[in-house]
């Protein structure tokens with residue numbers, strides 16, 4: 001007896017209707033029809049069943065800060081300065097309250113896996129880790145939360161940071177990372193992060209090549225360390241906005257390096273579009289990494305939220321499917337194959353980018369699934385439909401239907 005069978009589902013890239021059997025938290029079988037008896041049978045009525053959404057790069061501890069400090073200027077300098085100021089007043093309760101809002105919405109949106117960066121530095125100490133570790137456990141039945149210990153303010157310029165990073169990893173950090181572009185010694189910064197990764201046998205995640213000045217890419221430093229330490233398949237880079245400014249020949253050479261080093265790239269279009277190219281007074285450049293080209297050359301790519309309603313990104317609600325829509329719009333991806341690619345960026349490939357393998361609608365994969373109220377990938381990307389039924393480890397965890405909508409007679413009669 002199966003725990004659950006979802007019948008009459010549409011799947012990405014597979015024509016026809018499918019039945020998906022769930023057993024013990026995993027997908028047991030995928031067939032056009034299912035004869036196995038099941039405790040629960042759900043009729044998908046031709047709607048699209050996708051793997052659970054993955055938000056591979058978010059900052060829970062910086063979410064919804066705009067409520068505390070609305071922007072006065074709206075530029076990068078203000079975002080850095082004001083956020084630094086707010087950070088000094090964070091309490092564990094405040095971080096948890098804002099993070100809970102994000103996590104609960106995420107579960108309702110169908111995000112079944114998330115990597116949150118967790119700031120650790122002498123200003124904040126271990127407060128963010130202390131706030132988020134209990135939430136990771138508390139919400140585990142709805143979402144797999146990876147905590148990426150993150151040195152936002154630099155390492156070599158912030159005495160004490162290195163020790164704190166190790167303490168945070170010992171407390172239960174899953175991943176280690178930094179933003180080498182804010183460190184006066186990026187090479188040393190990167191080497192320290194890899195040292196810690198080796199010590200704790202964990203994956204690495206850098207915020208990299210985010211600025212839009214003419215300084216050379218820091219990517220070659222990360223590629224070299226990845227090869228030297230044999231950390232292939234364990235390194236993820238967020239932003240990489242500078243890739244948008246390269247010629248196709250330059251980009252192809254870099255893609256070859258990324259592919260051979262097994263380094264994945266996450267574009268963060270909501271932040272990248274808002275923050276990049278501020279010096280352009282007309283024909284403003286977009287500054288979003290061209291993921292479709294990188295994918296053509298074999299690089300693992302994904303897209304993610306980064307920030308929600310703070311000074312770095314004043315917009316968004318934490319729905320990573322809407323980020324896939326934004327990315328499709330910015331990168332001008334219009335075909336149905338490209339829409340399937342965009343969906344892949346926030347599901348299967350997005351999972352791989354943060355080290356989650358064996359993710360998809362296939363036998364043996366975790367039964368982390370979302371039934372969307374649309375019939376195709378193109379419709380999913382076009383509308384980011386709010387109609388979602390969410391399964392985590394084979395269990396129904398959330399369902400959203402559009403609330404009532406009322407038209408008055410005057411609208412219809414014009």
Ligand SMILES: [Zn+2]
Nearest residue numbers: 059207238306
């Ligand atoms: Zn970030």
